[in-house]
Amino acid sequence: MQRICVDMDEVMADTLAEHLRRYNQAFDEDVTPDDLAGKGLWEVAPADRQAQLRAFLDAEDFFEDLDLMPGAQEVLKDLSTRFEIFIATQAMVVPNSLGSKYRWLQRHFAFIPPTHYVFCGTKSILRADYLIDDMPRNLQRFEGHGLLFTAPHNVTATGFTRVDNWQQVADFFAGVHS
Amino acid sequence: MQRICVDMDEVMADTLAEHLRRYNQAFDEDVTPDDLAGKGLWEVAPADRQAQLRAFLDAEDFFEDLDLMPGAQEVLKDLSTRFEIFIATQAMVVPNSLGSKYRWLQRHFAFIPPTHYVFCGTKSILRADYLIDDMPRNLQRFEGHGLLFTAPHNVTATGFTRVDNWQQVADFFAGVHS
DSSP, X not given: OOXXXXXXXXXXXXXXXXXXXXXXXXXXXXXXXXXXTTSOHHHHSOGGGHHHHHHHHHXXXXXXXXXXXXTHHHHHHHHTTTSEEEEEEOGGGSTTHHHHHHHHHHHHOTTSOGGGEEEOSOGGGBOOSEXXXXXXXXXXXXXXXXXXXXXXXXXXXXXXXXXXXXXXXXXXXXXXXX | OXXXXXXXXXXXXXXXXXXXXXXXXXXXXXXXXXXXXXXXXXXXXXXXXXXXXXXXXXXXXXXXXXXXXXXXXXXXXXXXXXXXXXXXXXXXXXXXXXXXXXXXXXXXXXXXXXXXEEEOSOGGGBOOSEEEESOHHHXXXXXXXXXXXXXXGGTTOOSSEEEOSHHHHHXXXXXXXX
16 A cells, blocks of 8 residues: 655645734734745744744644645545555644644544654655655655645745645545555 | 664663653552563553553653663764664654653753654654664564664564664664764
């Protein structure tokens, strides 16, 4: 059975929406995903707001209630009948997120057992056939086949197999033997 | 550079000592590591103490102050100049341990960056050349070269390259190109 690793933030969970919500509320701004084509929120926020941008992520409750990306549950549930699914998230850069990420996965993806969660740093450590991730850097370090999941910050990245949404993930794996 | 994954419990940290300490204190017993040759504490404890055995591990502070295995720091520091070192621990079976394991690693192994921590379930997910682990099952699932780190529960296991302590780990890798 082939093995698929799936990133959490901006692939399974709408982390950007929560980050924008907190940012806009704190600074009385109205930044939208459309304003972030080709760049991260870090790049549009002024220098004196960078510490707060980071502090949002460090808040114990930030990762607790993130919205699901549309279709993620349904498509992963279907794929889990044909592939071995692992969740692979760079949780180590935000250690406060470890517990809340675990709980979020239990709540929304109960069909994936905790034995198949991987909280890691560099994704070069993953032994898998596929990795679905929004970060070009993660895909470059991965030794299997990478799929770039479209997010505002990566729309200008080239040289990757790109999927824009979970329906396109389903379509891609419909043509792959399991 | 070749890559070595290192398990935490009973390899870097003396988890068994803490488990025995809490068990003996709670039940007024005097179980020692010598009593556990070839078996786990689970196998010697009576059925009506199994829930408590598990509860010890779930305590928020269990993994906070574990003793170091002798030589682990010195040998890993030395190996880290010739090999890429990852910490790979089955933290997902005890989700309460996620934060305390992270802090313990920061405190005692500051020379290994958090990008190289892997909190996982099955160790078949690791892409590495070597894995040092006390659990035969983990080594069987790993696709690289496994080293069985001797612990009371595994003394009867056969068919593995065995290291009894950190000095033997150093000796083994002295003969391996990096």
